[in-house]
Amino acid sequence: MENNETTDCDVLMHPSATTWAMTKNIPRLELESDADITMRSPGRLRHHQSNITENIAVLDKEAAENSKFTVGIQLEKANVEDDSKQAHAAKKAEKATATVSIPGIKSPVKPSNRIQGLEPTAQFRPAGSEANKLWNDFGRAQATTTPEACNEPATATDFGPLSHPGAFPMSRGVKTPNPGRSPSMQHLIRKQSSIISQLDTTSTSDSIAFGVQREPQHGKDLHVFSQQAQYSTVCHRNQAIAARGIGTKSRTPASSYKGRKKTKPTIRTAVQAEHRQTSFGMRSSRNQNAYFSYDSLAVDNQPRPLLRGLLNQVVSAQTRTNPKTTSTSLHQESHQYEHLFNGKYANTWGTSTKKTLSVESPAFTPATLPVPGKGATISAQAASAAPFTPRNLASGTATPSSQIEAEPTTFNPAQAREFTPQNYDVSQQLSTNGAADAQVFDPFAMAAVAQAIPSTPYNPYLEENNQLGANGAGYYQGQASYAASIQPLQYHLYAPIGPHKEDILSYQRHAHDFFMPEKIREELQKKTEATLQVMPNSQLPDFENYHSLVALDTTHHRSATVFGYPSWVYKAQSAKNGNFYCLRRLEGYKLSNENSIRSVKEWRRVDSGSVVTIHDAFTTRAFGDSSLIFVTDYHPLSKTLVEHHLASPNRFGNRIPTTVPEQVLWGYIVQIASAIKTIHEANLAVRCMEPSKVLITSKNRLRLNACSVLDVVQHDAQRALPDLQQEDFFLFGRLIVYIGTNQLGQHLQALKPLVEQMARTYTKELCDTVNWLLSPSVKSIAEFYTGIASHVVDSLDSALHAEDSLTSSLFSELENGRMARLLMKLGTINERPEYDSDPKWADTGERYVLKLFRDYVFHRVDANGHQVVDMGHIIACLNKLDAGIDEKMLLESRDGQTAFVVTYREVKKQVASAFADLLKSQRR
Ligand SMILES: Nc1ncnc2c1ncn2[C@@H]1O[C@H](COP(=O)(O)OP(=O)(O)OP(=O)(O)O)[C@@H](O)[C@H]1O
Structure with a gap:
């Protein structure tokens, strides 16, 4: 016995198989003969892996003569994808552990790398250990197979x-x-x-x-x-x-x-x-x-190849010592080892693997590295193999087997070995889909600033990855190597999220999957157009910081019913910030009290989605009179409730009363209640809740408008806030009646028949709500909310749905943004007439490939030379280019004289490089 410690090894490999092992990435471990070995096999672990390509034991006679033997196993861990599976497999492997002691085999001479992610599969035992005792007992044991071993179901995927x-x-x-x-x-x-x-x-x-x-x-x-x-x-x-x-x-x-x-x-x-x-x-x-x-x-549960390899080695070693042994006698001799399979262990393996483990036996650690002289049979590759370094050990000592066997059944993620992809560049550790795995990309992480600038992990979402990555290599000539992701972004990054209305097959796409819905596009475009609209020969003045005024009033009717002053509404652009605002002008207003206009300040603080935000108020003489101007948010193409519900004329110009659906009405009620809540909590009162002063800014979306106006113009009246707030409830109730009945009445008496009329159309709940609002009792908005709670929830739900569908639309636009960027870059490079006084720049070098790529994407022709216009092809190509995938394409010049087979990855690199050249020359 050379050593009393136990070591772990995963693989024993003969030098003659080293080349093979190296190509298969198999760690090696050599053993000398005359050592005791207790082996643990990963057992069924490999059955849980889907891609075990080899599992082999190699026995070499020559090696046996040199007192060495080898056994090799490759267990590919790469396919055990996630930690839980690994842990599961490792647990199974633990169960499958078997212990065999083979006399006459020495301790390992040179431990080598462990297969990552595997539990130790071999432990070396001193001679004379309990394992040896068991070994000797085998001969006396009988072959049995446990019911468990037989009955355990095997699946095809096993x-x-x-x-x-x-x-x-x-x-x-x-x-x-x-x-x-x-x-x-x-x-x-x-x-x-x-x-x-x-x-x-x-x-x-x-x-x-x-x-x-x-x-x-x-x-x-x-x-x-x-x-x-x-x-x-x-x-x-x-x-x-x-x-x-x-x-x-x-x-x-x-x-x-x-x-x-x-x-x-x-x-x-x-x-x-x-x-x-x-x-x-x-x-x-x-x-x-x-x-x-x-x-x-x-x-079942046996260390199959290892065991057999060792067994054979023992047999061949004995053969060596007796050269005259015939095959028949060998055959007979081999039977003395058959008890390994049918004896005591066979019995116990099936029932309890723990019993058979010789964990208590003293173990040894290989203390010596292979003696160079002894390496005569070791190939150069084997000799230069990396030394075995246990991954999980802080100290240099080998892992005691007992540590691993102590808790074989408990699931401990910490024990599961880290999975390291074998084929990847370890400097760029990425998990699937390009997300950083080991090092999470965090642009704000400053932990390592004190040290030298660390190499930045690849961030697939960063446009210019080379610039700060790799210690700023992008800034230095010759170092700006293209650092594409090992696992590129998926070119089909379209991952539209719900709601999906139609059941279509996975490979089917609608055109609108790639773009925002036409309705939204149209609405947004119209709104943009309305915002940018100007009146060519406008007589409207520019004043303060506002210019380009456009009247928004749809009629020239001078009405002073709401505010006591005729009011006009304009859209204007601010010279300060370029934004568009809505200006409400009260014609002929004379400011008598400075304080009155200050009340607008408080309105600025009101932040509600159901109130048109007020920004400023001032007086001006720019219109030739003394006008009071309120500056509010501009909501393009919005309509007042009157315009939307009460004044919709038919094609003959007659107004047709249309019944507003109750659900819509409840939606209005919830939104207005929300506005009132915010306003009352700001110690203000709405005061103005006329149908003409409530805006519908988009579908079923209400906003209270001109809220602060009465606070200014009726400032002198000095009415108590609680009164005003109570009045808000009445105004609220009246507004609902107007909308529900499609009629406008000015007096309280006129309301009663309208409420009765409502009762014929709407539910009792709605009518009760309106009656409560119109009643003279003291109310609070909280009380009101309690009464309509179920409708608030409904309203919230529909708002969430609306948000979902908008977010979904946003996703498609996100992807279009990627393509737009690429097109911009390609547009600046392709056919560029000159670059740095070089008229041929766009047609030479890597730009030539980009030119051909442009033709490939946009200028396709069929076999007859007819143009092919395929939006799907364009989208697919651009997305693949953006992702830089390894797919190849054939780019052919127009005259057919030149052809390139390039990958999207290469083209992406060329785009980046050509665009960087452009930017560089621009900076100069
Ligand atoms: N903040 C705003 N953003 C966009 N448009 C607005 C805004 N405020 C009002 N408007 C629009 O300006 C027009 C005039 O609004 P106003 O409040 O004067 O209504 P009105 O029907 O003219 O009422 P009145 O008869 O009392 O003047 C309406 O079409 C309205 O949609």
Whole structure:
């Protein structure tokens, strides 16, 4: 015993397989003979992975002679996607742990890298440990298989995809026994060890894998059949082994093996003796065929290849010591190890793996690195392999196995190994879809400012990633390398969120999926147009900071009924900030008290979605009189309630009373109540709630207008605020009556018949609400809200729906924004007549590719030379370009003389570079 500590290793690999291992990214660990080894296999862990390509044990005779043996396993972790699955798989693996002690094998000479994400699969034990004692007991144990092992259901996905193309599919309809679970399978495996040992000692091929040799003629597989058992094993060039049993009938005639190597009869003998009607291995879920790989040749929960490899090594080591041993005697000798599979462990593995673990045994840690002299059999690649460094250990000591086994069943995410994608550049760790994984992008994070500027993680959403990324490499010539994301943004970044009204197939898209709804577009465009509208020969003056006045009044009717002064409304633009405002002018108002106009200040603080915001009030003589001007928000194309509900004329100019739906009316009520609540809470009163002073700014969207006007013009009246607030309720009730009945009445008496009229159209609840508002009792807005609570909730719900659909529309515009940016860039580059006194700039170098790309996207022609106008193609191309995906396209010049095959990624790089050149020359 050389060491008393326990170490972990995942893989034991012979040097002769190093090259293979390196290509497969398999860590290596070499062992010397004469050491005790206790091995733990990941067991069923690999069954939970979908892409296990190899699982192989390699045995080399030469290595055995040099007192070394190797066993290799590759377990690809990359497909265990998320932590929970990893943890789940690791937990299963723990359960599947088996312990085997093999005498005569030394401690590892050079530990190497662990497979990331896997639990330790091997632990080294001192000679004479409890494991050895168990080992010796095996011979006396009987072969049994536990019910659990047999009954555990196996699904098709238990076995990964076909490990190699050379594996034979099992004929359809042949039932495949659950590999490693049935007693017959255990039996097979027991005997398989014999085959292996014999092959190992008789074959001289380098491609021996578990003693099965590559077929020389076909350079592919070696099919080994017994005449009776019809058993075949296959060793593919990648050394994965598949085997199948197809019952008593062989599909491959034995004659096809004429002239094969001498190893065949030996195998045949072994197989003939032991294996009948047995099949095992890997099952394909897709075509019902069964594929068998050697790695599944195991009892359930067993360290299959490792165990077999070690077992064979022991056998071959013994063969070495007695060169005269015949294959038959080897076969017999091998049986002494069969108790490994059918003895005590076989029993306990099926029931409780914990029992069999020799965790209490003292363990050793490999203390020495491989002696250079001993590395004669180690290839250069193996020798230069990175040393094994346990990832989770703070100290340099190896992980004691007991630590891992102590809590095998509890789920502890912290124990789950970090998944590191093997093929990625670790300097750019990205998770799916480009989101930063290990380092979350946070532009405000200043943690590392004290140190040297850290390399900025790639932010896929940043337009100019090179500029500050990579320590400002973008600023220095020669370092501005294009840092595209390893996992590019998905070109189909259209991820429209609901609400979706129609059920269409996933690949189907409406044109309006890519753009905002026509209705909204039209409305917004009209509003923009209205906002920008000017009157060419306007006589309206410019005053204060306002200019470009446009009258908004629809009639020339001078009405002083509401405010006591004729009022005019204009749209104007501010010279201060360029914004548009609405100016309400009270004609002929003479300011007698400065304080009156100050009350507007308080109105500025009123912030409600249902009140037109007031900004300022002042007097002016610009109109040739003394006018009072109120500056409020401008809501283009808004209408007053009178214009909307009470004055809608038919085509003959006659007004047709239209009944406002009750739901709409409730919506108005809730909005006005909300405005009143805000105003009353600001210690103000609405005072003016005429239908002509309530604006509808968009569909069913109300805003109280001209609220502050009466506070100014009737300032001298000095009415108490509570009175005014109580009056607001009456005005509110009256407003509802006007809208509900489509009539305007001026007096309280005139209201009564209107309310009765309402009762014929609307529900009692609405009429009661109106009556309550009109009643003389003292009210509060909170009380009112309590009464209409259910309608408030309804109103909120419809507001949320409206918001959802607007947000959804916004999404499509977001994507259009991406394309617009790209088009702008392409537009500045393509066909540019000159750049830096170089008239050919746009047609040379990388710009030429962009020119061809432009033709590819926009100027397509069909086979007959007719133009093809395909918006979908344009959108797809631009989005792919924006994402910089690896898809290739063929760009051809117009004369057909030049053709490029480029990826979108390259074109994106060229766009970025050409545009950067443009900006650079502009700065100069
Ligand atoms: N803040 C505003 N933003 C946009 N348009 C407004 C704004 N305020 C009023 N208007 C519009 O100006 C026009 C005139 O409004 P006003 O309040 O004078 O109504 P009116 O029907 O003329 O009432 P009155 O007969 O009492 O003058 C209306 O069409 C109204 O839609």
